[in-house]
Amino acid sequence: MDFLTNTSSASDIQKHLEACDKNFLHELTRKTNIELYSFKIKNFALCIEAWNSEQLVGLLAIYCNKLEYAFITNMSVLPEWQGKGISFHLMNNCIQHKNIQESKLIILQVKKTNFKAINFYKKFNFEKEKEDNTHLIMRLKLG
Template structure:
């Protein structure tokens, strides 16, 4: 039985692109219908902090987040877990790793955007403390305050 290994900012640009391509159909709407995955992977690699789940040497889970040290705001731009590992707590552990990193680096809030039709993701975020901030077109903007969150977060 393989063990999931969690790392931060270890994936290469190519590994990020491969993972996003493999998970593209699971996004609502599908990721490859909205963006150029290679360009997006390059941007994430260069500018985001990636929280990663590795299984047998393969990137199987990813949260990419931008952290703004001036405004103390963070923005989760991508959350994906391979179909084989969905439902096993990988997304939760990645989210906790991201939140803890944000807290340790003085962030006040973390925001994200989610498609209104992605009920599974919306429920996941709400179960983990995110609140809907506003709606815009097909999206909800959600946020989580890190102010009262403990420094060491566990599942």
């Protein structure tokens, strides 16, 4: 397994997200156009990636506003690779990345019913910042 940064193409990201679609709590294709979202991630996000040979098996995409905060827009691992510690490595590499370290906070949004993801983020000391009827906003203070 190779953990790399910003090596994936928009096409790699699209294939990965399409393969993960059924595993999202609410299918991604119901919320967004995956082709356009992949292009946006490639061009505007920092991509922390897990590769097995030429297959993108894990992706953490985060938008960076270096002075204030960084926002995680995607965290996904192919279904057949889950439970192997890939998410842990992606998140750890993200938090340690120099571009992220320049931010004051990492912020993310997660469905309130996605207990697996919420518990995962809590392991990295993310805390609930606010919530509405369906989502939590979680944050991790840096520095």
